[in-house]
Amino acid sequence: MTDLPRLAVRRTVSTTLPTEHGTFAMHGYDGAGGLGHVALVMGDVAGEGLDDVAPLVRVHSECLTGDAFGSRRCDCGEQLHAALGAIAREGRGAVVYVRGHEGRGIGLLAKLQAYALQDAGLDTVDANLELGYPADARTYDEVADILHDLGVTRVRLMSSNPEKAERLTELGIEVVARQTLPVADRPENAFYLDTKRRRMRHDSVGAVPDAWAELVAGRVPDHGVAGTDSVLLDRYGPLVAAGPELTIGQLAQSMDGFIAARSGDAEFVSGEQDREHLHRLRALVDVVVIGVSSVLADDPRLTVRAVAGGSPVRVVLDPNGRAPHGSHVLTVDDAPTLWVVGPDAVVPEVAPHVSVLRLPLGPSGFEPAAVLAALRERGLGRVLVEGGGRVVSAFLAAGLLDRLFLTTAPLLIGDGVPGIRFDGSDRLADALSAPVRRFVLGEDICTEMDLAAVRA
Structure with a gap:
């Protein structure tokens, strides 16, 4: 019998959360230094049902300004709602809402200080470095623990960030596809998004491949794919990867x-x-x-x-x-x-x-x-x-x-x-x-x- 991974976080409560996108099961976890994390789950994400396609999963970093106040300095709130909508349309998936990730892990007040430096002309990477923080201080150990608790070991990750997929892979979560959410750039966040693409390897909208066209050409995309193409990548990617x-x-x-x-x-x-x-x-x-x-x-x-x-x-x-x-x-x-x-x-x-x-x-x-x-x-x-x-x-x-x-x-x-x-x-x-x-x-x-x- 395979030993289950030892989990550092613990599920403490489960309830339901009706939203504009549908009703989700909501699970609360300890962790994040006492802040706690939550997972919003719809359908059978453990892969025990008839459809063995990996579930859609969004690992969403807490962002008070974007998620609660609708800030347009970033696209976080729009990404969150796009992920919930995508899961609701498919009827299956999970959003892990990660506390302690504010400002890529530097905290709320430090993020606001970084905003002030950005107002003076620095980009988001240089603002964090100027304050003595890393460009990205986030860790994903507790995220992997939550996914293991939910029975999720394979995911179609809704993210334009390849590093997030790499960190989850290192922690035992198989990322079978990475799907870029269809959120448009805005004038207010264009500089922010351009910095992520130039300096942090995020996918650009124009670079998102059509998964089926890539597969027909004999290539398995190793970065973000658009929309429901992630299902095609999960289903037919292994056939292309098998070789000639x-x-x-x-x-x-x-x-x-x-x-x-x-x-x-x-x-x-x-x-x-x-x-x-x-x-x-x-x-x-x-x-x-x-x-x-x-x-x-x-x-x-x-x-x-x-x-x-x-x-x-x-x-x-x-x-x-x-x-x-x-x-x-x-x-x-x-x-x-x-x-x-x-x-x-x-x-x-x-x-x-x-x-x-x-x-x-x-x-x-x-x-x-x-x-x-x-x-x-x-x-x-x-x-x-x-x-x-x-x-x-x-x-x-x-x-x-x-x-x-x-x-x-x-x-x-x-x-x-x-x-x-x-x-x-x-x-x-x-x-x-x-x-x-x-x-x-x-x-x-x-x-x-x-x-x-x-x-x-």
């Missing part, structure tokens, strides 16, 4: 394990949010692999349409060359197509966007390892195995999937085309298990299994 070779399986099935009705009708098993998720996976890989049965049943396009991003190479596994010659993937040049057939399959003359690849056949068709080797010889290392059930199951059984995204839709089909199937074990103790994350996608639940972690 990654094999992902994806399947949507009913609660009783079918991907289509017995007639073959599969439109649609899962909902719109899951289909968007599928398009995001397509946009992050080099190739998407399907079996010929999927072509016969659905005539899919296999392109990226629901989100920004380029379409991958389409790979059709068709041992006997059964794909209809008029199917979309063979006739429409909206993505390159690799038609994988057996040595003896008879295929017609193909369109310019189609290449024919002949591979040897094993007892059950193409060997998944041979398919991956052939793709990687062509520089196609990031692979999405999209369907159908037999193809995904074959790659899973061969131990070649690094990740499996299995979406369960609230349907009971009763009889139909099966989803995941492979030779199982006689004992539940030997069943395939792996670290998981779960995402709520509308009415569907997507479970991500990290199979690479099991092999490692």
Whole structure:
């Protein structure tokens, strides 16, 4: 059993606080030399619910002038309300309101003295130094203790300050994304904000990246991202960080394990949010692999349409060359197509966007390892195995999937085309298990299994 961290602060009271943004649970903690801290919490932030996306968290330094009086010398009050609003919109998150952080930790009266020096022309850093204080005297040990008490070990941090994320990381809080709050500069605080950006590494508004554009380009942003893009970074960042070779399986099935009705009708098993998720996976890989049965049943396009991003190479596994010659993937040049057939399959003359690849056949068709080797010889290392059930199951059984995204839709089909199937074990103790994350996608639940972690 892992030892829990020893906490220096103690929760002393819990109550509720109705606000203009909604009703929060409010927890009081000792600490800050007797001043005390508070945490405003909405929803399940401990990650025990179905949605395993890290919660939004704002670590807010006490600022009497900004928070209570609405000062425009800083943006603190606006940041606080923007954070509460963002949490309320998502229905889940926490604001840790840290006492003793007034004036970046120098105290209220010293902050006012620094204001007077700023009136004479010094910036906020030089004013603190002139008074004999550090530019930033804040510490975050008690913040980390509060987060641990709340059961929070992973956060999407609402802050433009990279140092805050670094300090929390050192204290055992994983910052999976840092989200810049949409608070506009004002003429009264422009010099203050410019100083933080020039001298304290804060993000500038113009430098905030679009997380999805960064991910599609193969980069994981290591600084602030805008708005709900932090969810995308948390969900898909690990796939991009995995590098140039990654094999992902994806399947949507009913609660009783079918991907289509017995007639073959599969439109649609899962909902719109899951289909968007599928398009995001397509946009992050080099190739998407399907079996010929999927072509016969659905005539899919296999392109990226629901989100920004380029379409991958389409790979059709068709041992006997059964794909209809008029199917979309063979006739429409909206993505390159690799038609994988057996040595003896008879295929017609193909369109310019189609290449024919002949591979040897094993007892059950193409060997998944041979398919991956052939793709990687062509520089196609990031692979999405999209369907159908037999193809995904074959790659899973061969131990070649690094990740499996299995979406369960609230349907009971009763009889139909099966989803995941492979030779199982006689004992539940030997069943395939792996670290998981779960995402709520509308009415569907997507479970991500990290199979690479099991092999490692």
